[in-house]
Amino acid sequence: MSLFFIVLLPFLGALLPGVMNSAGRAACAGVTFTVTLLAFVGLLTNLPAVLAGEVVTARVAWMPELGLNVTLMLDGLGFFFAMLILGIGLLIIAYARRYLSRDDNMGEFFTYLLLFQGAMVGIVLSDNILLLLVFWELTSLSSFLLIGYWKHLPEGRQGARMALAVTGMGGLAMIGGMLILGQIVGSYDLSDILDNRDLIQADPLYIPALLLILLGCFTKSAQFPFHFWLPHAMAAPTPVSAYLHSATMVKAGIFLMARMWPVLSGTEAWFAIVTSAGALTMVIGAVIALFKHDLKGLLAFSTVSHLGLITMLLGTGTPFGAMAAVFHILNHATFKAALFMSAGIIDHEAHTRDIRRLGGLRRLMPVTFVIASVAALSMAGIPLLNGFLSKEMMLEEALHTNLFGYAWLVAGMAMVGSLFSAAYSFRLIGHVFLGPVRDDYPAKPHDPGAGLWLPPALLIVPVVVIGVAPFLVEPFVRLVTSAVLRGTAEMTTAHIKIWHGLVPALYMSIAAVLGGLLLLWLYRHVLRGWDALPRPEAKDIFDGVVGGSARLSERLIHGLHNGAFTRYAMVGLLAIFAAGYHAWASGSTGAPTREVQAAGPVPVAGWTMLVAAVLALVVMHRNRFLSLILIGIVGLMVSISFVYLSAPDLAMTQFTVEVVTIILLLLALNFLPNRTPVESTVLRRVRDGGVALIGGLAAFALSWHYLLRDAVATPISEFHLANSYKGGGGTNVVNVILVDFRGFDTYGEIIVLGIAALLIFALTESLLAGPVRRRLLNRAPSQRRAGDMHPMMMVILTRVIMPIVLLVGFYIFLRGHNEPGGGFIAGLVVSIGVVMQYMASGFAWTSSRVRYPYHGVIGAGVLVAGFTGIGSWFVGKPFLTSDFTYVRIPPFDKFELATAALFDLGVFLAVVGAVMLSLESFSRLARRANSEESEYPMDIDPSRERIVPDAPRTGQEG
Amino acid sequence: MEFLVASAIGVMTAGGIYLVLRLRTFPVILGVSLLTYAVNVFLFASGRLTVGAPPILRDGVETYTDPLPQALVLTAIVISFGMTAVVVMVGLGAYLHSDDDHVDDVPEGETAEEQP
Incomplete structure (x- = not known):
């Protein structure tokens, strides 16, 4: 299957669960499972090519001018990660189907999950670093949605926000680093970048790029000192934790370090930063994990610790270290996902994850006990399980690593990390499953249905199989490792074996296990010592930093924008003055070239x-x-x-x-x-006057300056003058520019005008619907009313003038193309003619005689103009291409017919509609204010005086 | 001539700015209108000043003034009417709602803090 489909499938599939929500939970999970399965099978169809050592690519130019192309690449490393993402994804989906309760919106959950899955697959298959960054940010966003899925839990929301803040910030840093790399190499294609190791490492910008990219990787993979977000993300539903923290999200940083390994590794800086950060994270994570009472918290810190281990291995920069890292990624994904799912089962059945309230579950939940114990023993590094093999390799590598000149430093830290790792693994087994059965569980625990335990059980199979028969996966691990190395280093000849003989690593392993057992035996005392230890709480520090910056920006924003318009205006003016002064002071001007007229x-x-x-x-x-x-x-x-x-x-x-x-x-x-009224102090008026004076002087100086100089380049209006008649068929260049050369602008502007009028109408409507209406109705006029509100002289005059005004408008409209005039002016003239009727005879009288709605006039104008523009499509020309011809109908002189005139008609209608709708809206307010309305055009009408008052008369024309 | 136009722009700008900084809606609207005039004339003047040469093509006439700023300013004038109308409506609505036409209202959150 094409790589495009593998990446696209989860994204397209993300639409389905939400739609299927009403079809039931099984359908929802089923469709998600099917989508993932399809992508997984599609990935497997590429397996033969990958095993043959080929690199499968797919390429589509997206924005080549930016260097951004949709380029996908599948090599051993990408295949390895995509397999983990999709394979474990399948198990997670099956598990989540049973795990989520009826109150949870399953469609929403699976939509987020598929989005996240697609983004992850996108990261590992991208061959363009810009594309990779897009997917990288997408994982941050979709994991935010997943972690905060239980929106009603404050911890969930806070955890999601923290994860987004930390990983998002790292992502920003990484964008910078990636752009630097792209600049150095001159290409944003990963395959080009990876082939330019010497060029990149010799560049002075190598160190900044390295630091920025590592910042992205470390935040994503929860490396010290950014490890704190991961445990807080545990507030997510367990399937999310299992997925994000075993195979996907946190492995993205690891993936990127492995991906960039050929170009970034091998330098002093890489070695020092990555190895020490990894080793520190490993030790800190392992130590904290031992003292966590929350089962998922323990697993979260153990994840932090294991990620540190992998990071440290990648940091050593040797092929053997890379191979150990790849192998441990595989092993960790299997046993950690199984452990998270087991923790979820316990939470689901016992209704608590607090280790202190558990114990003795061995008899109550035998199936879960077996699964969790095998996985935990693998994590502890017990032989015949896969965790042992990679831990052994790690110790071996650590023994040969010399950091900062201390040969024992890394080995010692690896030893401590292994010891605590064994201790918390044993604690998990001992304090949760062993011991006497208690009678105070929040709920009676028992083994769940197969839907919940089968997915982790399936993961236990590779844990044991790899542990017993490592030669089965060794070729694959070597393949992936060679994809990491990409020929920059000789492939190691070491083999993955259970028995290496009596080597120092074995003694260290034995010591770690024994030490772990001892720690657990003394746990009560050790815990007391730990609790007495003062420790910085990462969440408080994080909240402090976030709160501090929020307060700072609040102060800044409230200082500039306090809600008072005068403040905005003042700040805006001063900023304009400053920018203008800077432009003036830093620019240069020539001598005056024009005479003063x-x-x-x-x-x-x-x-x-x-x-x-x-x-x-x-x-x-x-x-x-x-x-x-x-x-x-x-x-x-x-x-x-x-x-x-x-x-x-x-x-x-x-x-x-x-x-x-x-x-x-x-x-x-x-x-x-x-x-x-007078409100401002004299001082304030003087200050405002000063500012106004500065603004006026600046405007004067600027105008004066350029009025005396010619334009520095030939104005484009030369073209307009030259082509107005030839191309646009009009001699009034201004009008031809409006309706032809820049017709698209004008089209936009009549739309804006129409929207403004509609806005005014809507505001009036909402005013009249609210409490203001009563106030308007009861309002006493602030001034004496005129006795003759609709004077006869004015009524007669406006009636007489009306046809003349319309005629003038028509004339101005028609001649607009060749003489001063046009749609805008004609529209305004006609509006004035109509408005005069309102003024003369009042709103009610006039509006009952206006038979067309002004909204419709605006709409008609925009449509006429738009259709005129569209018309040019039918003759294969671009939007708004104009045409004209001259016709002669015998009694008249020869005259011109232009499509631009039709466009101008649209302008005319829109202007009339907009002006009339605005003024009418205002008058509607006034109309409510004066409730007494006359049905006559004028108040004093000599012709009406003779009419018998009883006789009903309506609709008197003036 | 150039001095007259430039100084007129300056005077209208200064007057507009002063009125924009007032505390009630009506003077602010007048100030914005003055600024609109200033800006429109300013833009128009970017085509430089020419007397008696309108951009209407005639046989035998060679010099015309720059038509492009005129076209731009023409739409700007019409649009500025639309914008003035919207601002007047907003100001009027606010006044009718609260019986107050100040433009320097302090946000509600801050007044709440000041009046415990």
């Missing part, structure tokens, strides 16, 4: 009015009506300056927008207070 009296007059209006606005802004008028003057002056400075389209747009904005603000002022 003389200004006539008209521009000076306009400028004077504008500046006076702004100054007056600042001084008199407390009077809100007055400030509206003043800002209107500013807008007017800006519009006029656009006319003067050759921008007729802009002037028309600015002018019409000005009108609707003022109407909008007037509507808002209907509710807001009319005056702004």
Whole structure:
């Protein structure tokens, strides 16, 4: 089967358990099992090729410009790990089916499990380090979901968070390291990197890369001082612990060290760091494990210890060490998974994992006893079980390792580690299964059904078989080891044997077992001494660090963002000033290249009015009506300056927008207070004034500076000017840019405008649905109402003007392509025409006569514009390609038909809809405020005076 | 001419900034509007100033002003109307809900701490 399928299957399969949830627990587990089995079988189909020494690859270019390709590679090492992941995965799935209770959402569990499985398989099969990093992060994320699966348990949540924080941080470090490696080699393909040992080790960046990658590996594989997360991850359901901590998650770091072994190992730095970290972890883990009373806690620290052992072996950098490491990975996966599952069975049946409350289970749970004892004895290093063989190799390797010039250092630590390892293994057997049967178990323990004990029992088979007949697996171990070495070192000639003769390693083994038994015999006294020992609690330190950084960032964020807009604005302004100053101070400018144009009296007059209006606005802004008028003057002056400075389209747009904005603000002022009270201190006003002055001066300086200089490069508008008529068929270049050259921008902008209007509508709706509605209804007008709210003059005038406005809008729209105008301006003009009707005759009267919903108008506009763009697909052109032609219908002159005009129609509709919907929403608020509504267009109507009051009349047209 | 435009941009920016730093919604909205004018004119001026040469193609006319900033500013003007309307609505909604149009409300968590 293609490697792609092996990696993809778990990910695709992850969709199924969630879907199958309602089909029952068996179906859920069944489908998960089937998916994993398929992947496993697919992996096995590649076995002949791997055994023949080939490297199976599969390759698809994903983002070649980034060096990121989906490249998969299956060699001995990858096959070995994938087999462990999928094989033990199968047993775990079968076990979890029986382990999880009816309250647990099984579909969710198996979905997470398959995600995790796929990510793990992805790591071990990746041939691209960037891809590997993606999978690496995926394992951190999916293990977070698995560890925190029991969301109701605070320990579960905390453990999951801690695991994510530690492994995620390591992952970040590793990204850095991997990128450095990729930079050194010039390729992100693992096979290229692994072939460049000399290049990498000679590079000055080798040490940083090594440190960063090791940080990733150590955090993942729980090496000292990052070992603390693993025991806390034990809050997960036992199948998760068994899976994550025997064959998968924590082995990912080990895998990566083995994978990078050819390029990273063999240097002083590698040897010193990896060996000492591994040896320390081994000893610390083993010592703590002995004193853990929680069964899973004991196993967790023993896992830490064994991972340290493997790390230490990889650190020695010799082929024999690598072989011992590979062999121990296999052995540890088998006996540790079996032990975790046994612990789960005990927890499941006795309802406690506390070793102090257990004992005597031998008679009550004979099957579990056999399984757990064989596995524990293997862990202790008893001959004829597989743990003995790899431990023997480890001791042998340790004896030949000379760390920091002390020949005995590693051997001594290995000895201590083995001794404690034997002791906690014996404790597990002795304190849980041996001893008298008690009568105070939380639940009456008995052996579970085959569904729970069969998976660990199956794992016991290789424990014994390998232990008795190591020659069966030796070729495979050698194959995997040679994949680790990748030809960088001579393959060792040593063989895996039960009996090596009376070698020092054997004496050490015997001493470790005897010492372990002695420790257990003296356990009560040793424990008392241990409890009296002051020990740092890793969780407290971790929580302290996390809490401290959280407080620090909280203080920083609350200092910058305290919820007050004024603070945000001030911080933002100062940051802009700083960035602007930096750009100004570090940049360079040329001499002025443009002449200053003389200004006539008209521009000076306009400028004077504008500046006076702004100054007056600042001084008199407390009077809100007055400030509206003043800002209107500013807008007017800006519009006029656009006319003067050759921008007729802009002037028309600015002018019409000005009108609707003022109407909008007037509507808002209907509710807001009319005056702004004096609140800020003089000091504060002076400070704000200073900041404003700096900002104004900076804006002035910048504009002044570039207005006197030509553009450094030819502006792209040369192209627009040259092609507007030839390519776009219009002489108004601004309009052609809007609807043709940059039509996609415009399309986005009308959508934004439509969304803004819909947002306003939605806000109004929610306001009117809430408690505000009553307040609005009961609100007393803040000012005297006009006696004549709908004056006759205005009503008549707006009615008369309406068709003219529509005609003008139509005209502006049509000529837009060639003369100043276009959809935007036409839309605004027409909106103003309609708004005037509202103003003249009131909301109720007008809205009962407007027969089309403005939402629909917005939608129609966006759709028309969109379909115009899509239309070009039918002639095989990209989205929004425009076309035009000239037609002549006899009575008229020759005129142009352009698809761009259709697009402009969409713009027009969207603008009309958006403006009208916004203003209408505001008026709806006002309408609720004044409940009395007239059904007549005007209050004083001479034609109505003669009508008999009794006669019902509705729908009077003005 | 250049001085007039540049100084107008500066004056509008300064006025806008001052008003944005006020404590009530209405002046802040006016300030944002002033800043919008300043930014729009600033962007427009990046095409440099030309009098009497609108970008409407005519036979025999060679010089035109830069049309691209105009097109960009045109949409910016319309969009800024939409944004102003949204901000006014948000401010109005907040005022109607709480009868308070301050913009410098302290987050609820902090006031709770200050008033034990």
